[in-house]
Amino acid sequence: MNKKSLLQKAVAAPHVMWAVLFIIAPLFFVVYYAFTDKDGNFTFDNIAELAQASYLEIFLRSLCFAFLATVICLIIAYPIAYFMTKASPKTQKILIMLVMLPQWLNFLIRTYSWMALLEDTGIINNLITAVGLDPVHMINTSGAVILGMVYNYLPYMIIPLHSVMSKIDSRLLEAASDLGCSHFKVITRVVFPLSMAGIISGVTMVFVPSISTFYISQKLGGGNFDLIGDTIERQFQTAYNYNLGASMSFVLMIIIMISMAVMSKYSGEDDGGVIV
Amino acid sequence: MKKTRNIYTALVFIFLYMPIFVLILYSFNSSNSTSTFEGFSLKWYRELFSDSATLDALKNTLILAILSALISTVIGTMAAYGINKMQNKYVKGSVMSVTKIPMMNPEIVTGISMMLLFVFVGVMLGGKSSLGFGTVLIAHVTFNLPYVILSVMPKFKQMDKSLPEAALDLGCTPIQSFFKVELPQILPGIISGLIMAFTLSLDDFVISYFTIGSGFETLPIRIYSMTKKRVTPDMYALSTLIFVSILILLLVSNLVSDKNKEKMSKQAKKITKIVLSSVFAVIAVITLIVFIASAGKExxxxxxxxxxxxxxxxxxxxxxxxxxxxxxxxxxxxxxxxxxxxxxxxxxxxxxxxxxxxxxxxxxxxxxxxxxxxxxxxxxxxxxxxxxxxxxxxxxxxxxxxxxxxxxxxxxxxxxxVMYTYGVIGIIYNKDKLAPADLEKIENGEAGWELLWDEKYKGQILQFNNARDAFGTAMYALGIDVNNATDEDWQNAYNKLLMQKPLVQSYVMDEIYNKMESGEATLAAYYAGDCLSMIANNESLGFFYPKNENGEYVTNIFADAMxxxxxxxxxxxxxxxxxxxxxxxxxxxxxxxxxxxxxxxxxxxxxxxxxxxxxxxxxxxDPDFNNLITANGEEITYIEYMFNTYAYRDLSDESRAKLNSLWEGLKVDSASFGSGIYIICAVILVLLIGFIVYKYIERRRHRRLYWNNAAQPKVVVSRNDFNSTAMYDAVKAELEATKENEKK
CATH class of the missing domain: 3.40.190.10 (Periplasmic binding protein-like II)
Incomplete structure (x- = not known):
């Protein structure tokens, strides 16, 4: 019996080996490169370099952009996820499908399409000037970058929110209003606490890609707002400075770990919430 | 209420679909512009099917997605089975958390961490090329695995444990029991894992970007290199086709599954079985075709x-x-x-x-x-x-x-x-947007680099997005020798570029095509050949070689060679x-x-x-280039003189390090950035913290009032108190919910 159960567990061995080779070992190399110089000697210089004001500002800026994008996503997604639960099951299914459908198109091309919309001589401004108003400068601003993040990651907020909300027992809502809650209070006191798991998982799914993106800021920010992702990408693809890039990734990983820890403190359940 | 609800929903969907409409619309554009519509045409669809590179990339993407999905599904299903059998909580927990790492980590970190591994292994193996199809495949399988495992695991958990036991009792071997009893039950999980892995791999850009080698290009990578220049609408056409086919697929599958529910469950099972096996069959056939096609001829x-x-x-x-x-x-x-x-x-x-x-x-x-x-x-x-x-x-x-x-x-x-081409860096400008005085200067051949530092053109200037050329422009403007710059020279050039930064619209390489041709930017320094290509597409653009006060060309000349x-x-x-x-x-x-x-x-x-x-x-x-001049007592052509004087030479390690760190400094400096965003962030953060603190205090008070006082209100709900069972259930549920909340 013991032998058999061992054999059964051994079925997981390829995966465990794979994980050691291609998940743990690569992370070890990030740490290794982060704390060595070009000749492979141990050093703290790479990390120390990040303490410069300009790098600190990049970190702060990325945090801020990602935070704002997440908040905006939450504000937009919450009502729509709630409204979606009110529809008939069939409509709900179609709505969810419609929310996910844009994700099937490559995000690079969708972002590029936003560029065509936002440029000074772009589609929106052409429409505005055709109506006779002054064109609005939108591209290459921080707003455009945040818009790109919100656009690309909004579905990752809507879906988990919706799936949690649709599981809320509708009798609870009825009970709350029977017991004298106003419509608004039902939402704040019943729906909101019960949808916390969805909020947490949505926030994670928007915040993590937002803080590490490098394409959106390059295209919609015109390279004027370097984010962490841009800086890391540059070290690997152009500047050929793996050590600095690795140390930056290391710090990014720590930032994300901290934010996850903070969030999971409020999530209660630790099951990773909902996977789309 | 319902109306506002619908309006709001509609607005969000318009937001989600706006760029897609644009994309579809411009795939039918008769010109190659992606911002002005000049007439309906199917030209780009024709182009698409004759663009072998794009079709190749599409094929590569499909092969990669199918292979990585299949491999990760096999390994992942096995893993889910094994992990489920693990009894030691800590072993199980640590295996699961390692598994989830690629899901939790930002993609860029996963990408670079794998790249570092591959590069390191490549160096260890003697510096041979280490990145290629194999590495992307490994990377894709790695990030697919957690999704497969997490969609198969629950099925194992839900499965009645006595079923395989019964099968064993009835004489099945463990392998038979797995295939005959367990597999059919977990099949839906496997299928959804497979599909998820397939889609993730299909759409992945970031991780492929860091782990891809030569000789293999996926569609997202191709799109990326295209968006660096200008996306030709044939890419829009391809996206439109993908979009439409997925829309149809989803609609059909929705209709089918809706019908399923109405019918008997047995029949439904049959249909799902057929659908599933046909999905498998299609995938298998595609893989087979791909392999045969690639194995056909040398x-x-x-x-x-x-x-x-x-x-x-x-x-x-x-x-x-x-x-x-x-x-x-x-x-x-x-x-x-x-x-x-x-x-x-x-x-x-x-x-x-x-x-x-x-x-x-x-x-x-x-x-x-x-x-x-x-x-x-x-x-x-x-x-x-x-x-x-x-x-x-x-x-x-x-x-x-x-x-x-x-x-x-x-x-x-x-x-x-073997030299392929040579050229000179010049300045491209938009005649319609330049001040008449500056235009005159250009025509008289008196214009120089200073034009790129003119405050008048704030926000309309483009600068090179590579260190050597960007510093080159500043050094030529300052009259510094680009190949023998002292530390002070480097610093001066850096300050010059820093001064220019607030005026710069963006730092570009080939993106310049789009920005100059559409009139988005007015002035830029770029390579002559590309500038002339842009002029061929937009007649209001002009081009000149910058000169110094003495009327001599002072600009970079370069040669590219095979x-x-x-x-x-x-x-x-x-x-x-x-x-x-x-x-x-x-x-x-x-x-x-x-x-x-x-x-x-x-x-x-x-x-x-x-x-x-x-x-x-x-x-x-330029006819001037053929003039013979005497330099260092030798008679050479002017172009040779230019090559000797103004071409970039390889820098010493120190100078290169200096250049790189100054460039890094310039890129990360952000003088033009306002503080508005930070203030908004801070305000929201304060509000959020305030809210959490308020909730915490409220909960404490609540707890003190109700639970700490000896007499806990004992609510007995009896069915007789209520007129309807629904109400009874509701109140009971409410009570349970509050209790659960209190526990938290």
Whole structure:
């Protein structure tokens, strides 16, 4: 019996080996490169370099952009996820499908399409000037970058929110209003606490890609707002400075770990919430 | 209420679909603009099906997605089975948390961590090219695994444990019991894991971007290199097709599953079974076809790594250099009795530094690269390119005498390069947007670099997005020698660029095409050939070479040359390709397409070519360049003098480090950035913290009031108290919910 159960567990061995080779070992190399110089000697210089004001500002800026994008996503997604639960099951299914459908198109091309919309001589401004108003400068601003993040990651907020909300027992809502809650209070006191798991998982799914993106800021920010992702990408693809890039990734990983820890403190359940 | 609800929903969906509408609309545009609609046409759909590179990329993407999905599904299902059987909580927990790492980590970190592993292993194995199809496949399987495991695991958990036991009791072997009893139950989980893995892999850009090597391009990577320049609407056409087919697929599957529910469950099961097995069958057939197709004929692949838009590529009925080479070489090999397919694998980079980083990262395996002068010196010094055997390139004789042994490759007996083109950096401007005074200056030949520092054009200036060229512009403007700059010179150039930063709209490489042609930007320094290409697309653009006060050209002159890397896989074919590029037809077609100066005598003396260029001929081959001047007591042509004086030379390690750190400093400096965003962030954060604190206090008070006081309100709910069972259930649920909340 013991032998058999061992054999059964051994079925997981390829995966465990794979994980050691291609998940743990690569992370070890990030740490290794982060704390060595070009000749492979141990050093703290790479990390120390990040303490410069300009790098600190990049970190702060990325945090801020990602935070704002997440908040905006939450504000937009919450009502729509709630409204979606009110529809008939069939409509709900179609709505969810419609929310996910844009994700099937490559995000690079969708972002590029936003560029065509936002440029000074772009589609929106052409429409505005055709109506006779002054064109609005939108591209290459921080707003455009945040818009790109919100656009690309909004579905990752809507879906988990919706799936949690649709599981809320509708009798609870009825009970709350029977017991004298106003419509608004039902939402704040019943729906909101019960949808916390969805909020947490949505926030994670928007915040993590937002803080590490490098394409959106390059295209919609015109390279004027370097984010962490841009800086890391540059070290690997152009500047050929793996050590600095690795140390930056290391710090990014720590930032994300901290934010996850903070969030999971409020999530209660630790099951990773909902996977789309 | 319902109305506002609907309006709100509609608004969000408009937001989600706006760029997609744009994309669909412009896929039918008759011009190649992505911002002005000039008429309906199906031209881009036709282009798409003749664009072999895009179709190849699509095929590669599908192969990669299918393979990685299948591998990760097999490993993942096994893993889910094994993990489920694990009894030790800690072992199980740690395996699960390691599994989830690729899901939790930002994609860029996963990408670079794998790249570092591969590069390190490559170095350990002796510096051989380590990135390639295998590495992307490994990377894709790695990030697919957690999704597969997490969708299969619950099925194992839900499964009745006594079922396999019963099967065993009834005489099944464990393997039989797995396939006959357990597998059918977990099949839905496996299928959804497979589909998820497939989609994730299909759409992945970031991780592929860092782990991909030469000779293999996926669709997202191709789109990325396209968006660096300009996305041709055939990519829009492809996206439209993908979008429409997925829409149809989803609608059909929705309809089918809706019908299923109405019918008997047995029948439903049957249908799902059929659907599932047909999905499997389709996937299997596709894989089979792909394998057969790739195994059919022996294929000779030539991997070419070139600058973006640097070859006549057959777009809009031009000469397709790579296709013509394939045809030519196939015939030649056939004459030698070898019946093979020749395929040019053509990928592009945006700057010399990108090329260097790519080669250094072990993504070797390129057969031809086309770097510039100073980078050639560096590659030579690093031993990354090999000496050429000129007897294998008979067309080398077509190269003009003065371009055979340029400064970066002086020794006639030891050739490493064959010059492809040369050119001068000039300034491109939009006539409609420039002040008349400045226009006049340009016409009189008095305009210089200072135009790029003119406050009038704030937000309309583009600057190079590569260190060497950007610092070059500042150094030429300041009259600094670009090759012998002192520390002070570097600092001055840096300050000059810092001064320019608030005026700069963005730092670009090939993105300049779109921005100048659409009128989005007014002024930029760029390579002459590209500038003339842009002018050909938009007549309101003009171009000049900057001069100093003495009326001398002070600007960079560069040469790009074909080289064969040390670790090239197909050296013979590489020679063949270089020779082909120098042949009259190909050389002329390329020169006409890219508007760079050709060092090829059969091109520059060709009457048709001179006619074709018209006025541009004098701009490209400035008559002044042929003037003889005396420098250091030697009589040389003006162009040779320019090469000796203004071309970039490879820098010393210290200067390069200096340049890189200053460039990094410039890029991360953000003087133009307002503080508004920070303030908003801070306000929201304060509100959020306030809210959490308030909730906490409220909960504490609540708890003190109700739970800490001895008499806990004991609510007994009896069915008799209520008129309806629904109400009874509701109140009961409410009570349970509050209790649960309190527990938290």
């Amino acid at each position: 294929t000779v692949t030539v991997n070419v790594y070139n600058w973006g838009e640097y070859i006549s590529d057959g777009s809009e009925d031009t000469y397709n250099t790579n296709l013509e080479f394939e045809k030519y070489y196939e015939e030649k090999l056939k004459a030698q009795g070898k019946d093979v397919d020749v395929r040019v694998n053509y990928t592009t980079y945006a700057s010399n530094e990108d090329l260097y980083a790519k080669l250094k990262s072990g993504a070797g395996g390129y057969d031809i690269i086309i770097p510039s002068d100073y980078m050639i010196e560096r590659l030579k010094a690093d031993g990354l390119i090999q000496q050429l055997d000129l007897s294998k390139i008979p067309n080398f004789d077509n190269i003009e005498e003065q371009f055979r042994n340029p400064f970066y490759d002086k020794d006639p007996n030891e050739k490493y390069t 080289c064969i890397p040390k670790d090239a896989q197909n050296v013979e074919h590489a020679y063949e390709y270089i020779n082909f590029m120098l042949s009259p037809e190909a050389a002329r077609a390329n020169a006409e397409y890219i508007y760079y100066a050709s060092p090829n005598s059969v091109v520059i003396n060709n009457e048709d070519y001179i006619d074709y260029l018209g006025e541009d001929y004098d701009l490209i081959y």
